[in-house]
Structure formats: C-alpha cells, structure tokens
Amino acid sequence: MGTGAAAGTFAGLGGFDAELTPLIGRRADTARIARLLSGARLVTLSGTGGVGKTRLALRVAADAARSAFPDGVYVAELADLRDPELLASSVLGTLDVANPGHPGADAAAVLAARLRERRALLVLDNCEHLVDACARLTDALLRAAPGLRVLATSRQPLGIPGEQVFPVEPLPVPDARAGHGLRDLNGNPAVALFVDRAAAVLPGFTLTRPDAAAVAELVRRLDGLPFAIELAAARIRSLTPQEILERLTDRFALLTGGSSVAADRQRTLRALIDWSHELCTGRERLLWARASVFRGGFDLESLERVCADAELPPAALLDALDGLVARSIVNCRHVQGRSRYHMLETVREYGHQRLAASNSLDALRGRHRDRYAELTARAGREWFGPRQVDWFTRLRLDHPNLRAALGFCLERPGQARAGLALAVSPRHYWMTAGLLSEGRHWLSQLLAADHAQDGGDGDSGGDGDGTAGPDAAVRVHARVTDTYLRILQGDPDADVRQALAACEAAAEQGGHRRESAWVWHHHGILAVWREDYASAAELFARARTEFRALGCLDAALECRVKFAIAHACGGEAAVAEEACGEVEAAARTHGESWLHGMALLARALLALRADAPADATTHARAAIARLRPFQDWWDVAMCVEVIAWSTRDDPRRTARLLGVLHLLWESLGGRLGAAPFMRAQHLRLDAAVREALGSAAFDREFRRGARATVDEAMAHVLDDPAGVPGLTKRESQVAELVAEGLTNKDIAARLTIAQRTAENHVERILGKLGLASRTQLAVWTYEQRGGPARGPRRRGPAERSPAD
Known part of the structure; x- marks a missing residue:
C-alpha cells in the first residue's frame, strides 16, 4: 500500500x-x-x-x-x-x-x-x-x-x-483446500501481515486455533490485498476475526479508519478504489461495472456477448478492456494461447455496486445466464468427440460463472426451468468433476423452485404428472440426473428405488423415451451394487437398444461399457472382452476419452478376476490417465482399488493405497468408502494388510496416503516414487511456455534446446501430472499461478455449502 x-x-x-x-x-x-x-x-x-x-x-x-x-x-x-x-x-x-x-x-x-x-x-x-x-x-x-x-x-x-x-501481485493466501494448522498459517504472508498489524492495535494478539479458520478465510476474501488486510486487522480492537469475517459482506463500509497520517485516498478501501475509478474513461467505468457480473474470470468472447451493446460496441469494448488491463483493474493471463481475464474480488465487488446503482444489474445477469446456457448446451452437443477434454477444461475454468448463472435462475421468478436446462447439460459434468454434492444442491433447489412456480402442478416427489408443457422433458431429465447423483453418493437403496420409480412413471406418462432409458441404466447400476450382474447386464442392454434407436451414440456406448463391467465382475469374460473392444474402437474413431477410460477399467477388472495382477495394474493405470483429466474420482477410485489388490504382496504400499482410497471417497462427500460391489473384498484386503503390518505400521502408511495432495496421491498410484509435489525448474519453464500456446518447436527455440528435447519434456510433464493433453497442462499451470485447483481433499468443519 x-x-x-x-x-x-x-x-x-x-x-x-x-x-x-x-x-x-x-x-x-x-x-x-x-x-x-x-x-x-x-x-x-x-x-x-x-x-x-x-x-x-x-x-x-x-x-x-x-x-x-x-x-x-x-x-x-x-x-x-x-x-x-x-x-x-x-x-x-x-x-x-x-x-x-x-x-x-x-x-x-x-x-x-x-x-x-x-x-x-x-x-x-x-x-x-x-x-x-x-x-x-x-x-x-x-x-x-x-x-x-x-x-x-x-x-x-x-x-x-x-x-x-x-x-505487483497480492500476497499469497492459504489454500482453501488445506487444513488450518497454526504452523502453516503463521508462515503464510497474508496471515502473517494480519497478525502483525492486529498485534499493533491489540498488544498480545497471536493466531490461535479457534481463530485460525476465520483468519485464513478473511485474508482469502480480501484477495491478499495488503491495504485491505491492514484495515481489517485494525478492527481487531473491537471485533474477533470471526466477527470481522461475518461483517465482510459490505467490505467497503467495514474497512475504514486507516492510518491518521495517510492521504485521504488511503484512509478507506472505498476511497482507494474510488481513486482508480476516477482515472478511468467513461467507457472503462461502464465496462468495469458490467464485467462485474462475471465470477472467477472470463474470456473475450463471453465479455463481448454479455457486455457489448449500442452504448458499448465491440470495438469500443476492446479499447476499454485494454485500458482496464493497463490500469491494473483487470488482470490478464494466457491459457493455451488465449487470453483470460479476471478482477480481484474486492475490485469486482466495487464494480458490482456501481452496476446495481445503475438499475441494469438484472438485465446484465440475464445476458450472463444466457451466455453460459449457450456454452453448456454446446458442450453437451460436442461432449462425445475430440473436444471432450477441452470442453470439460473450459467448464471447469468457468465453474464460478456457472454457479452465478444457476443462482440467477434460482433467485428470479419463472427462471427455474431455464436453470434446470443449464444444470443438466452436459450431463456428465457433475459426475466427473468431483461435484456430486453441488450438483445435487442445484438440482434439488431448482426442482423445488420449478414445482412452486408451477403452482404445485409439477411433480417434485411423485404427486401430480410433472409432464405438462413443451419443455417438460427438461424437468424429468433433471429428476433422473438428481437421482443418479444420489446413487453415486450412496443414498439408501430404498430411497433411490422410490425416486427411480417416480422418474420412470413421469417419463412414461410424458413419452420421454430418452429419460426412460436412463432410468433403466440407473437400475442397472443398482443391480451391480447388489452384485446381481445378470440383471445389470440385461438392463444395460435394454437401455442401449433404446438409445441406439434414438440416435444417442454416446449414451448407447456408455451402456455398453457398463454392460462390459457387469460381465467383467460376474458374467462371461469373453462377452466383456468383446464389449470392451467395441467401445474402444468407437472411442478411437470419435476421439473420445472418458468412455475409453471406462473400457480400460473393465479390462482391469477382467485381469483381476483372471488373477493377472500385472495386467490389471497396467490397465488400471491406463484408465486413470484417461479419467483423471475429468477429475472423475469415482471411477479413479475403482482403478485404485484394482491396483491395491494387485499389489497386496507389498503390504506397505497397499496400506498407503488404501489411504489414497479414503482420500478419494471422502472427496466425493457421500456415504461410500468403496464401490458397493467391491466393499466386501475391500474389507478383506484392509484386514489382511493390517494383520501383515501390525496396527501401528498400517496406520502410519494409511495416513501417508490419506493426507497426500492429489498430485502426490496419483504419483504413488502411478508408481512414481519421487511423487509430484511440483516440477523441476526446467519443467516449470516448459509448462509456462505450453500455457502461453507455444509449440514444441517454439519452446525449443525459446530455450535453445533440441525440438526432441522439448517434446520429451512435455511428455514427461504430462506423465508426471497424470494429464492427457497440452490443454490440461495449460490449465494446471494457470491454477498453480493462484487459481483454485480442484481435486480430492479432506473436508474441514468450516467448509461452507456450494451456495455460500
């Protein structure tokens, strides 16, 4: 400051x-x-x-x-x-x-x-x-x-x-995914600044365990801005850290009273940002306010679609954006050769207050919602194909914007049905991003709002028809998706069966054939859970036939790979092999990744059943390489289970893998500690390894796996003894250049190395991080610069709900 x-x-x-x-x-x-x-x-x-x-x-x-x-x-x-x-x-x-x-x-x-x-x-x-x-x-x-x-x-x-x-960047803030240990927090620059300035106004103040979570969240919410942190610390005379945090909803009112010898513009947070606002041109101020509808960042195309109009045409918008970047109001970073912009939350909130005062907030939020509805619909259409990973990566970057768009639909009367359409396209997003709980939150809230907006005529729980209107299929599809998320989180069997019955009745009554086929698929999943593999295979085959008749190739292949898994676990091995080959061939033809990974998982289960541990491990690791870019921790956990069984002759390694499994299942936020059809063998493996090692040694190795970061956990699973807490200096350079969009030839020229050496670096980095493409590496690099990286984590008592 x-x-x-x-x-x-x-x-x-x-x-x-x-x-x-x-x-x-x-x-x-x-x-x-x-x-x-x-x-x-x-x-x-x-x-x-x-x-x-x-x-x-x-x-x-x-x-x-x-x-x-x-x-x-x-x-x-x-x-x-x-x-x-x-x-x-x-x-x-x-x-x-x-x-x-x-x-x-x-x-x-x-x-x-x-x-x-x-x-x-x-x-x-x-x-x-x-x-x-x-x-x-x-x-x-x-x-x-x-x-x-x-x-x-x-x-x-x-x-x-x-x-x-x-x-000059803000101070680093504590990782939201990490715990709140006092030693780590005291070593964090933003926390250290808060503690130092708080002690200056309240002698004897130190960071204590009861205050740790509040202080960590406080400096995160203040973006690590030293001036804002100092103003917040000055409030420690009369408020506890938790009370300061609770009152931060209006940070410009709370954060006042800077040094009495400072210039007027430095006495309050608002005055400081007012100073920046006064320096902007009229169009820059207008864009600052309008861009505040975005959360977590945005690209130029989205900014133009939401913020441009007759008052701010695209050419003028680009000039205004350039001015805001030049004035450090908007920050710009390059991800895979494309620009991505974001504002510090404090700066965004200031613009948002200006937007609200202009009476155009609702109109801008509506355009913002329409933009992300368009993007998710397009992602759904193109999900089965070579851009699958790219679309997932884009949606993950824009996840805060998806939340904001869903929140708008939930808050505004008559918008719940549009929110449901946004929430179910693409269908796999909530299942593959480690967002099962959040998906359920949005779907349940929007279904309830839609039911209320229909005057109670819609069907949110089995009463009434729920099929009226031209877009009724959206509601039925949302209910079917919500039920599937409940299945994946291990909700009681009786509850999900009842929900599926209601979904099936609504689908049949409205003639929604696609939704009926998904209900059969979900019943097949429950049959696998019960280890009734013959019934599961029959249900998957029935659903596949219907999807093929409807022209839904991706859904038909998903049922085919689940059919292969059912047979791999308890049916005919030859039939499973044939189905795996069919799915793999289709995936290669269409450039698809996720179903290919599922087929490799089926092969791993087949090898485990045939007592071929080396083959099982090879297939499981190959499956993880395909599934990890989607953060599909559910299916990755099944792969880890296979590897753990295949390495049971090395009990220390197996104990650590069991700890990794605990980490993965805990990250999913449900009741499961293993896939239901694997639970019995999981418990047998746990008991055998515990007996082989003794409780103390088992607990020590188990904790190493359970407390690992996602990179360290996956490194152990993939048998990289060095782990992957980070990259070497040269690898970090290469990763940064990949993120800038440079080709291997460009990287070689920039670093004065052979092109083949550059290629080897990129391949080694991808393998080390368990990534499958340069796009994913670019996003990983972007997240290491300070963006929130998603992954399995232990959930602490202070964690808030997805809507907070």
Missing part, C-alpha cells in the same frame, strides 16, 4: 522517514526488482490500488541507496499533484534545488541539468493520474542523464521504450 509520505531524498541514515512497520512477504519481490533495476534504466511497479507498490518501491530504493547510487536516491510522491504542468517542478523540489520560477520546460531543463552527471535513482510514486506527463518527463531525463535510473509506481505502465514492468 502507499505510505502517503511527502517527497524526500535519502541516503544512508538521513533524509527519508524510516519504515514504521515491517514489510511482510515481499523478500523475493524486492530481490527480483533489484535485479531488474540493475539491468534496466526504467522499472515500473504496476498493480491495483492497495497491493503495496509504494512500500515495495521504497524498500528497494532504501536498499539500493546504500551501495548502487552514490549520488542519491530521490523520491517524488505525486498522488496529490493534479496539474501535469507542475510535474517537473515538483520532481525538482525533491532535489533540494531552487525552483526557477517558471513551470514546464524551464523546470524540466534544470532537472535534466542537475541529474546529467549523477549516478542516482529517481522514484516516481503514484504516476497513474499523470501517466502521459510522467512518460514524457522520464523519457527526457533518461536521455539527458546516462547515470540515472527511474523506479516508478503506477496502476498502468508508462509505455516508453526500455521500460521493464514488474506486476
């Missing part, structure tokens, strides 16, 4: 005010900026308001004053300067030089003359509102004074030749 200090000069102990509070979490940044400054004559620290540009610049300048700039370090604080004609005079005043009495060119000439022979550093702090004038003056001074270097802070770069821009 800015300090609000007056202009000054300092060297050694003299001149400039000493820091009154420690700079926390910026050691690596200061080192990188110092290196940039040693090689470039102009370095600009850019970033949003409150991110800490001024503090960082002053620390770098103070460190450099001791050795690199014998003729002085001069700091010009420009925040309160409004007239660009007075810029040179104001900077000249920092050199302790008499003002020549005339603004403009005379002051600039004197300034250039004074600096011409000096090896000095000039810090221009808060240039954003005078960016053109600062650019002209800086360019002139650097040309006139070869020994001069300039360190600028600005919410947008100066844009002159030779400028090196260093984006």
Whole structure:
C-alpha cells in the first residue's frame, strides 16, 4: 500500500522517514526488482490500488541507496499533484534545488541539468493520474542523464521504450483446500501481515486455533490485498476475526479508519478504489461495472456477448478492456494461447455496486445466464468427440460463472426451468468433476423452485404428472440426473428405488423415451451394487437398444461399457472382452476419452478376476490417465482399488493405497468408502494388510496416503516414487511456455534446446501430472499461478455449502 509520505531524498541514515512497520512477504519481490533495476534504466511497479507498490518501491530504493547510487536516491510522491504542468517542478523540489520560477520546460531543463552527471535513482510514486506527463518527463531525463535510473509506481505502465514492468501481485493466501494448522498459517504472508498489524492495535494478539479458520478465510476474501488486510486487522480492537469475517459482506463500509497520517485516498478501501475509478474513461467505468457480473474470470468472447451493446460496441469494448488491463483493474493471463481475464474480488465487488446503482444489474445477469446456457448446451452437443477434454477444461475454468448463472435462475421468478436446462447439460459434468454434492444442491433447489412456480402442478416427489408443457422433458431429465447423483453418493437403496420409480412413471406418462432409458441404466447400476450382474447386464442392454434407436451414440456406448463391467465382475469374460473392444474402437474413431477410460477399467477388472495382477495394474493405470483429466474420482477410485489388490504382496504400499482410497471417497462427500460391489473384498484386503503390518505400521502408511495432495496421491498410484509435489525448474519453464500456446518447436527455440528435447519434456510433464493433453497442462499451470485447483481433499468443519 502507499505510505502517503511527502517527497524526500535519502541516503544512508538521513533524509527519508524510516519504515514504521515491517514489510511482510515481499523478500523475493524486492530481490527480483533489484535485479531488474540493475539491468534496466526504467522499472515500473504496476498493480491495483492497495497491493503495496509504494512500500515495495521504497524498500528497494532504501536498499539500493546504500551501495548502487552514490549520488542519491530521490523520491517524488505525486498522488496529490493534479496539474501535469507542475510535474517537473515538483520532481525538482525533491532535489533540494531552487525552483526557477517558471513551470514546464524551464523546470524540466534544470532537472535534466542537475541529474546529467549523477549516478542516482529517481522514484516516481503514484504516476497513474499523470501517466502521459510522467512518460514524457522520464523519457527526457533518461536521455539527458546516462547515470540515472527511474523506479516508478503506477496502476498502468508508462509505455516508453526500455521500460521493464514488474506486476505487483497480492500476497499469497492459504489454500482453501488445506487444513488450518497454526504452523502453516503463521508462515503464510497474508496471515502473517494480519497478525502483525492486529498485534499493533491489540498488544498480545497471536493466531490461535479457534481463530485460525476465520483468519485464513478473511485474508482469502480480501484477495491478499495488503491495504485491505491492514484495515481489517485494525478492527481487531473491537471485533474477533470471526466477527470481522461475518461483517465482510459490505467490505467497503467495514474497512475504514486507516492510518491518521495517510492521504485521504488511503484512509478507506472505498476511497482507494474510488481513486482508480476516477482515472478511468467513461467507457472503462461502464465496462468495469458490467464485467462485474462475471465470477472467477472470463474470456473475450463471453465479455463481448454479455457486455457489448449500442452504448458499448465491440470495438469500443476492446479499447476499454485494454485500458482496464493497463490500469491494473483487470488482470490478464494466457491459457493455451488465449487470453483470460479476471478482477480481484474486492475490485469486482466495487464494480458490482456501481452496476446495481445503475438499475441494469438484472438485465446484465440475464445476458450472463444466457451466455453460459449457450456454452453448456454446446458442450453437451460436442461432449462425445475430440473436444471432450477441452470442453470439460473450459467448464471447469468457468465453474464460478456457472454457479452465478444457476443462482440467477434460482433467485428470479419463472427462471427455474431455464436453470434446470443449464444444470443438466452436459450431463456428465457433475459426475466427473468431483461435484456430486453441488450438483445435487442445484438440482434439488431448482426442482423445488420449478414445482412452486408451477403452482404445485409439477411433480417434485411423485404427486401430480410433472409432464405438462413443451419443455417438460427438461424437468424429468433433471429428476433422473438428481437421482443418479444420489446413487453415486450412496443414498439408501430404498430411497433411490422410490425416486427411480417416480422418474420412470413421469417419463412414461410424458413419452420421454430418452429419460426412460436412463432410468433403466440407473437400475442397472443398482443391480451391480447388489452384485446381481445378470440383471445389470440385461438392463444395460435394454437401455442401449433404446438409445441406439434414438440416435444417442454416446449414451448407447456408455451402456455398453457398463454392460462390459457387469460381465467383467460376474458374467462371461469373453462377452466383456468383446464389449470392451467395441467401445474402444468407437472411442478411437470419435476421439473420445472418458468412455475409453471406462473400457480400460473393465479390462482391469477382467485381469483381476483372471488373477493377472500385472495386467490389471497396467490397465488400471491406463484408465486413470484417461479419467483423471475429468477429475472423475469415482471411477479413479475403482482403478485404485484394482491396483491395491494387485499389489497386496507389498503390504506397505497397499496400506498407503488404501489411504489414497479414503482420500478419494471422502472427496466425493457421500456415504461410500468403496464401490458397493467391491466393499466386501475391500474389507478383506484392509484386514489382511493390517494383520501383515501390525496396527501401528498400517496406520502410519494409511495416513501417508490419506493426507497426500492429489498430485502426490496419483504419483504413488502411478508408481512414481519421487511423487509430484511440483516440477523441476526446467519443467516449470516448459509448462509456462505450453500455457502461453507455444509449440514444441517454439519452446525449443525459446530455450535453445533440441525440438526432441522439448517434446520429451512435455511428455514427461504430462506423465508426471497424470494429464492427457497440452490443454490440461495449460490449465494446471494457470491454477498453480493462484487459481483454485480442484481435486480430492479432506473436508474441514468450516467448509461452507456450494451456495455460500
């Protein structure tokens, strides 16, 4: 954050005010900026308001004053300067030089003359509102004074030749998926800043276990912005961390009362962002407000579809977006060669308040909903094909936007049916993304709202017909999907049977043949659960016949692969082999991945049944490679179960695999600890390994698996003894270049290595991370930069519901 200090000069102990509070979490940044400054004559620290540009610049300048700039370090604080004609005079005043009495060119000439022979550093702090004038003056001074270097802070770069821009990011915040151990939290920069500033206003304050979860969530909600965190910490005089968190719904009202010696614009969070807003053009302000309907990020196509209109046509929108990026209001990152944009939540919320005040919020949210309804419908149509993984990846990136669109449908009267259509297309999304509980949440809420909006004539539980209207199939399909999610989470057999009976009655009454076929498929799943494999195979075959008649090839093949699994577990092996071959051939023809993985799982079960552990392990690992990109932890867990049985001669390894299984099933949020038809053998394996190792050794290895990260767990499953907590330095470089959209040839040229070496790096990274494509690697790399990465995790008591 800015300090609000007056202009000054300092060297050694003299001149400039000493820091009154420690700079926390910026050691690596200061080192990188110092290196940039040693090689470039102009370095600009850019970033949003409150991110800490001024503090960082002053620390770098103070460190450099001791050795690199014998003729002085001069700091010009420009925040309160409004007239660009007075810029040179104001900077000249920092050199302790008499003002020549005339603004403009005379002051600039004197300034250039004074600096011409000096090896000095000039810090221009808060240039954003005078960016053109600062650019002209800086360019002139650097040309006139070869020994001069300039360190600028600005919410947008100066844009002159030779400028090196260093984006100042918010402080890292605790991983939402991790626990709240005090040691880890105290080592987190954002938490450390909160604790330090809280202790300054409430002596003796330390992080305690009861406060840990609230403080971790608080700094996450504040985006790691140092200024916002300091304002929140100041509230510790009268509120507990939990009470601060609960009142953060209106963060601009809560976060007031900064330092009494700070500039007015730095006294409250709103004032700080008001400062950025005032610097924007009218169209930039309009786009800032409109873009606030997006959650978690957006691409250019979605921004144009939602935000462009006669008032803000596409060409003007692109210019406004470029301006917001330049001013650090919107951040831009590249994912697989395409731009993706996002705003810090604090900045987004400010824009959202402006949008709400304009009375156009509902219209924008409706257009936002329509955009994501269009995207999900298209994903559903193209799911069975070569873009399957790409579509899943895109939907995962846009999951916060899907939530926002579903929330709009739930909140607005008459929109529940549209929400149901959004929630069931594509059908597999909730099942393959580890989102079973959230899928159930949305479907159950929307079904209830749709029932209420129909005046109780719709059927939410078996009463009434539920089939009236041209889009009644959407409601029936939603009920069938909701029931399937209940099955996958292990709801009681009697409950799901009753629900399926109601679904079947509604489908038959309305003549919805596709929904009837899915009901038969779901009954087949329940038959497998009961180990009634003959009935399961018959049901899958019946559903497949109907799907083929309807032209639903992907659904027909899904029933075929489930048919193969039923026979692999308790039927005819030759029939299962034939079905696997048929599914694999179709998957290869269409470039499909998920069903191919399921066919490999069926082969693994066949090999396990034939007592061929090596083949079972090979097929199971190949299946995981296909299934993991979809985060299909349900089917991955069955693969891990096969591998655990196949390695039972190594009890330590098996115990750890059992721990991984615990992690996977817990992440699904249901009642299951194993696939129901595998439960008996799972318990036998658990008992045998426990007896072989002894309880203490078993528990130790089990915990290693259960407490692993998803990368570490999958590394153990895939027999990578080194684990995958991360990549080597070179592999990280390659991953970043893949994320930028570079080909192997481009990567080889950039890193001065052979193209084959680049290819080997990419292949090794994909294998190490258990990914199947460069697109998935690009998304993984994006998430490592700070985006939320999904995966199995242990759920803590503080976890909120999907709607929170």
